[in-house]
Amino acid sequence: MSAGREPCIRCWTVARDRSHPEWNEDASRGELDGGPDDWTAFLVVADGAGSTPFAGAWARALVDAARPRWATDGLAQGVEGVRRSFDPLAGDGAEVDFVLEDLWNERGSAATLAVAAVRSEGRRTRCFAQTVGDCLLLVSEPDRLASFPMRASAEFSNRTEAVTTQRPELPIKSASYDLPSGSMLALASDAIGAWLLRVNEREGPARVHSWLRGASESNLPDVDDDVTLVVLDVPRSRMADRVRRWVAWLVRRASRR
Amino acid sequence: VNHRVFISYAGAQQTHADRVCALLEDDDIHCWMASRDCAPGTDWIDEIPAAVEQSQLVLVLLSPEALISDWVDRELNWAVSKERPLLPVSLGQTEPSPRFNFLFGRIQRTHLRERPTEAELRRLVSEVRDLLKDEGRVGDFVSEVEPAEAPATADPFVHRVSTARPAYFVLLVDHSSSMNRKLGSGNVRIREAVADVVNDLLFTLLRTSRRPDGYRHYFDVSVHGYGLGPGGEDVLPRLPEGAERMAIGSLNGSWHRIEESKRRVRLPEGGTKTVPVKRPIWVEPTPGKGRTVMAAAFDRAGELVGEWIAEHPDSLPPVVLNVSDGGWTGLDPMTAVRAVQEKATSLGPTLVLNCQLGDPRSPNGGRQLIFPHEIPPNFGRRTRELFMLSSPLPEAMREEARARGLNVHDDARGLVYNAPVSRLVDFLQVGTHTFA
Secondary structure, three states: OOOOOOOEEEEEEEOOOOOOHHHOOEEEEEEEEEOOOOEEEEEEEEEEOOOOOOHHHHHHHHHHHOOHHHHOOOHHHHHHHHHHHOOOOOOOOOOOOHHHHHHHHHHOOEEEEEEEEEEEEOOEEEEEEEEEOOOEEEEEEOOEEEEEOOOOHHHOOOEEOOEEOOOOOOOOEEEEEEOOOOOEEEEEOHHHHHHHHHHHHHHOHHHHHHHHHHOOHHHOOOOOOOEEEEEEEOOOOHHHHHHHHHHHHHHHHHHHO | OOOOEEEEOOHHHHHHHHHHHHHHHHOOOOEEOHHHHOOOOOOHHHHHHHHHHHOOEEEEEEOHHHHHOHHHHHHHHHHHHOOOEEEEEEEOOOOOOHHHHHHHOOOOOEEEOOOOOHHHHHHHHHHHHHHHHOHHHHHHHEOOOOHHHOOOOOOHHHOEOOOOOOEEEEEEEEOEHHHHOEOOOOOOEHHHHHHHHHHHHHHHHHHHOEEOOEEOOOEEEEEEEEEEOOOOOEEEEOOHHHOOOEEHHHHOOOOOEEEEEEEEEEOOOOOEEEEEEEEEEOOOOOOOOEOOOHHHHHHHHHHHHHHHHHHOOOOOOOEEEEEEOOOOOOOOOHHHHHHHHOOEEOOEEOEEEEEEOOOOOOOOOOOOEEOOOOOOOOOOHHHHHHHHOOOEOOHHHHHHHHHOOOOOOOOOEOEEEOOOOHHHHHHOEOOOEEOO
């Protein structure tokens, strides 16, 4: 699959135990509006922390409530609203056993979160992002890979900051990128994010780029974790193609001399 | 008679070690073997290193079990650090691990068949005899490497616990008569404190497996008490209905009773509130009456672990946790512990941990020890023995312990003294942990 003339969002989420999709504690969403020249996109991934109860429900609540403003300055306020209304024990009136209640009282729920809002206006496509924890943002081009907030696979561990139901403070990290014509923006949960950075470290950005280009549910790697990936294909602009062809022509001509 | 050869081997190769030893001694070359020469009541903590140091040659029988044996590793390390000549003997197709290869350096290995013939063993004996005669040549068998730089063994606990790859906890609980003593000047008896340790650990495992839709089969558990039964020498199951082993979810609802108390919890918006806390009791603090047959308990643990590994060959290695006041009667448990530690899944060997509950009136004042790398001088011999019987704490567990604020040295061992062990469950990779 090569980049087209229109933006496109592709999403996958697969449970660690593929025979139990209901055990997946990740959540994601991707929205696209407008096009083909002026368009906006919104991507969000949340990864529930398995060591806390109701992690999947918490991740889904965050993703459902997420808005493009969360990618710039509205994250703390938005999360606070979700936190106040989140009550997994209220449920369907069923009796909650004390083991679960005890766990909830002690730990609350936790999830890592990444949100990205993209706006394309003519020749420039800008992305604003905010993350809490180790969900990864990638900007992939054939010869370059940018990642945030981790830059290397070794930075991932089994311990991360998170959005929790118990703690209002959010250790937010912010970034903004220009997305080049034909590039891809991806949000990934931690295990596949680490895997993609390992591929980059071993085989280079071209390999990551081609893998993201052809990604499908059937070729998601088994990384002993829930896997969630949301990819935005930034369309090729006619102007950018024209410049690329012109540069290529100049290079060919220079090499003939 | 002073020995000349120290034989280092895994318990699974006891027969081979015995044959080699007998043939060498027929030739007047006296040997030292831990299973034979650590006499009951002797202090093998000092004896083994001394025996290595005094030997003219350390003969290492290399087998798959030896490669994962903490004891062979320790003996080999000691031999290298004391510059004792080494004769590595590979049995069958055994290839030394990178760690052992490093420690041997350029020393030549001798090979024997997995079941060596008498002729092969005699050739080995004559090689040993020639080597001991030739002082010039024996120098070639001294490793020149620095043992501290040897690569670490692979850490199985970096792998995550999952329903496809569950973990197994075997808890051994001391029920001997000494457990009836009071813990210090308070009203709590040691057996009550031990029951608390066991129930806390079981509850932590149960909570860790709890999901909104039920219990995930992340753990199997066994709880066996020793010093029970009419003769006071039996090792008996202590789980509900006398179960030898239970999947963790089966513990839900199978408790004897529930203790209730209250606890203050912090509220997200500030302040605190009091919430009821329920604590299930599966194991009651049964009055002790028997002898501390720790060796028999570890023998039983070895059987349980062996059966479980046969069913879960690729799972995380089992964890055997012995909860006692230290010390034992009858057989020294060292050989039984070595045998347990040599039982391995494809990921690594069984981990043996010890939790000792000591008297606050002792010279150490009941001070806590959590995964120490050495035993401070004011702790007794019992604690030092349990320290040596405890496996080295794997790196992944050390990292988790450090992340939780514990000061854990690289050489830490799985011993806890007068401290809760339920936090151990947090050291396993069950799900992503978050900074509190």
